[in-house]
Amino acid sequence: MEQILGQLPDFLSANNIAFLAQAMAMTLALTFAGCGLGFILAFIVVYIRQTPGLWALPFRLLAILYVESFRRIPFLVTAFLVLFFIAAFIKNASLFLIAVIAICLYATAFSADIIRGGFESVPRHQIETAQALNFSRWQTLTQVIIPQSWPVILPPAMVFMVAFIKDTALVGQIGVFELAFRGRELNNKGFSGILVFGTIAFLYFVMSYPLTRFGQWLEKRLATPRSQRPVGKLR
Amino acid sequence: MIYTFQFGVIFGRMPELLQGAALTLELAMLGFWLGLAPALALAAMRSSRSAIARRLAGAYVTFLTNTPVLIHVYFMYYGLPEIGIYLDKHLAVIIGLITATSAYGCEIMRAGFLSVRQTEIEAAETLGFSRLQQIWFVIVPHIVRTVYPALANYFIILTLSTSMAMIFGVNELLGTAYNIASDNYRHIEAFTVAAGIYIVITFAATLSLAFIGQWAFRVKAKIF
């Protein structure tokens, strides 16, 4: 115990703090880039999955296959697959880019499920009314379905993204300099594992907890009817 | 550059992979079942009358659900030896999974407790049910129906997260695939086959959990 405390001044050197701050920034960048991109792509996947008509059947099946299988592969496996696949074709590809692609592949599958649930929560008669008014499929989606399903989509999408901050710890395995990776490095340099990983856990908490609370706040706010919300920003 | 896939060398080592898959399931089962009891205890603490118990359980769950399981295992595997606690890699991983289940399971069960409607309890009271009968006939069935699907879903997520054991050199499914890939440099093929096995395992788990749920608790199953 004394030994661990004795390391504290050394451990808290300006160098190490900058090192860890950088790693935190990397963790957040990976999460936001991967999940944000995945969220957008997921809309396209859901759109394809809900396209009617026989000609679209193969595309529908492909979309279903993608969503259902990627939700059943561990993220670490997806990350390795993307790493080795890209490495086989492109020499010296950026590890950050590889990690973002892996996260994006994974996040798209999960977000697609969330978005589909949101779309299906819009009452059937709202869509029928849009049809009776001659809305095109695109207009029905953008004018009616998406605005009405936000309150259902946003909270779980937020939960997924915040949870993913923790999962980024796994991309250290493909060599991205995020928080978990830096933790191993400091530990290997001789700093106490208790000190290092205790600190790292705390830093993850600092990133994850405020966003979790924000998500809970958002969910409560979106659950109130739009006419009773304080200011009309999220209408 | 053209890449030629060679799955033959991977299929040739299927027995090893299946052994790895068995270990994956074993880790998931241990992590799940051994985590349920503490999860229930924590959920009881979180809905107890004692403010200290509520706070304590709340802090534990909040901390664990906001930090990565991987870091918990790093802490146990690389940190604890400094104070004389040596854990085998398997044990460290299993404890990591158990603590995760205790925290996430607690949240799931608490949501179940909260889902019991006061009106139903009142209805049971007016029908002359005793407290015990209320719990058995009204509260428990209700909780089971809300908790079961969430726990079934959690089991799938837990099964997938056992793959982090590979980082500590545990030869579960992913670890085995990694070893095979290191032998013959067929990484893409090895991981693709592993991914396929994960899909098969978790799909089989989803299906059987859905059937058990329907048969035992009349829970409407959602497979897709």
Added chain:
Amino acid sequence: MPHLVVKDLSASYAKLRVLNGISFSLEKGEVAALIGPSGSGKSTILRVLMGLTPMSGGEVTLNGTRISYNSAASIRNARDRMAIVFQQYNLFQNMDVMRNVTIAPVKIKKRPRAEVEAEATRILTKVGLADKLHAYPDQLSGGQQQRVAIARALALRPEILLLDEVTSALDPELVNEVLDAIRDLARDGMTMLIVSHEMGFVREIANTVIMMDKGQVVESGKPADIFDNPRTDRLRDFVGKILRH
């Protein structure tokens, strides 16, 4: 020449024949009312006319041109010329009153926004909602929502207005405000096909009453004949039940 001609119309729903050879016609400026017990297929006729439920046989002619309902284009054409008001109002919950009324004319019919908004304001004033232009549906009573729904249909300038049990979901004290709005439309010469359970209202406003049962037309004619001298037992039975209420 009649304005709307429906000939031999049939429709099935999951192998169940819900409409079986329906024929009737409607003159310009006329109000026709479909009456009959629940499940007799009244609302299905309106849904088929709007292309929301597929027809399995028959012909629909509007203003001399036949609508085939066998292509997306012909269904679009039907929806372009007819408008429907639903029992549950079905206002878009994410849009205020003004946007609910103007969105289709502006976005779908591509009419100039300023012109449509002026017209919408005029129609909404007429149905007594001048002070609710920027309210959201969940801030309005059922009667107010239904009047917005009527305004939304009118803003499309339809050749025919279809009203599907528009007062059934309303509290009794809110029924009259909606019926008043419809009376005004009839006076202005709007051609309407209505499904209603308000027999007194039907008798007052309709030129033609069409009695339906089990997917077929039982009897049709002037309100006085239908209500006072029913020829068939089925109609006598139905009218008797209604009037006893």
